[in-house]
Amino acid sequence: SLLFLIIVSSFILAVISWHLAGKSIRPVMESWKRQKEFIADASHELRTPLTVIQTNLDAAMCDNSGTIAENRVWLDNAYSETEVMSKLVGELLMLAKIDSNQVTIGNGNVDLTDLCRRTVDKFAENFKMKDISVEMNLEEGIMISGDELKLTQMLSILTDNAIKYSESPGKYSIRLNSEKNKAILKISDEGVGISDEDLHRIFDRFYRADKARHREEGGTGLGLSIAKWIVENHGGKIKVDSTVDIGTTFTVELPIND
Ligand code: ADP
Numbered sequence: 001s002l003l004f005l006i007i008v009s010s011f012i013l014a015v016i017s018w019h020l021a022g023k024s025i026r027p028v029m030e031s032w033k034r035q036k037e038f039i040a041d042a043s044h045e046l047r048t049p050l051t052v053i054q055t056n057l058d059a060a061m062c063d064n065s066g067t068i069a070e071n072r073v074w075l076d077n078a079y080s081e082t083e084v085m086s087k088l089v090g091e092l093l094m095l096a097k098i099d100s101n102q103v104t105i106g107n108g109n110v111d112l113t114d115l116c117r118r119t120v121d122k123f124a125e126n127f128k129m130k131d132i133s134v135e136m137n138l139e140e141g142i143m144i145s146g147d148e149l150k151l152t153q154m155l156s157i158l159t160d161n162a163i164k165y166s167e168s169p170g171k172y173s174i175r176l177n178s179e180k181n182k183a184i185l186k187i188s189d190e191g192v193g194i195s196d197e198d199l200h201r202i203f204d205r206f207y208r209a210d211k212a213r214h215r216e217e218g219g220t221g222l223g224l225s226i227a228k229w230i231v232e233n234h235g236g237k238i239k240v241d242s243t244v245d246i247g248t249t250f251t252v253e254l255p256i257n258d
Pocket of ligand 1: 189210221248
């Protein structure tokens with residue numbers, strides 16, 4: 001009977017350890033799969049601007065009959081693709097750091113009202129170029145605890161998108177107010193909007209609603225996934241409402257300092 005007891009308990013132990021091993025290996029497998037997908041998507045996205053740069057430089061070098069002005073067009077195209085690529089590499093680095101838990105969120109005292117105003121100022125030239133009027137409605141002195149640089153990055157991503165996905169003339173509005181213990185920020189545009197089927201995917205990495213067109217705008221499909229990470233790592237929430245051809249509103253809620 002001792003032998004029987006040993007066999008039964010080793011069987012039970014084997015079942016338990018098999019179950020635990022399965023549980024602990026699953027997240028590792030999933031994260032490994034996500035990493036593989038991330039590298040595949042990133043390489044694909046990097047190849048596109050590289051190809052554009054190569055073909056334009058090829059054309060500039062091979063076209064002996066072209067005038068300097070004609071060659072300049074090829075070089076301009078190549079140059080603007082290096083800008084797309086540099087933005088992409090910056091975003092990829094940020095996401096890689098996020099995935100390996102290397103990004104820390106500062107917890108300084110941040111004047112959110114001031115950050116909103118500074119973001120709008122920073123984009124003044126872009127608003128002007130696209131003939132977009134700006135409406136600002138900011139409650140004064142809304143203070144939150146967080147990382148000024150990252151919150152600025154989030155505001156820039158939302159503002160940059162509002163401009164990119166607007167036709168001229170357009171309208172941009174930024175509203176900030178406090179309710180109980182949270183700050184409520186709304187950034188709206190009267191641009192192209194997002195269809196219902198795209199709406200639930202726009203915070204996914206590499207997702208672009210209208211692939212071809214939105215790539216032409218310099219879109220990488222990474223901005224919103226970074227913005228969402230920043231908001232959530234400040235204990236907040238981000239959501240979007242949008243209607244095609246009417247416009248889009250992003251709402252960000254962040255906890256306020258007591
Ligand atoms: P991208 O670099 O392509 O703009 P994002 O992650 O910031 O990447 O946005 C993902 C996609 O969501 C965009 O490609 C675009 O299709 C859509 N989108 C984001 N913001 C807006 C907006 N304000 N109006 C319309 N579409 C938007």
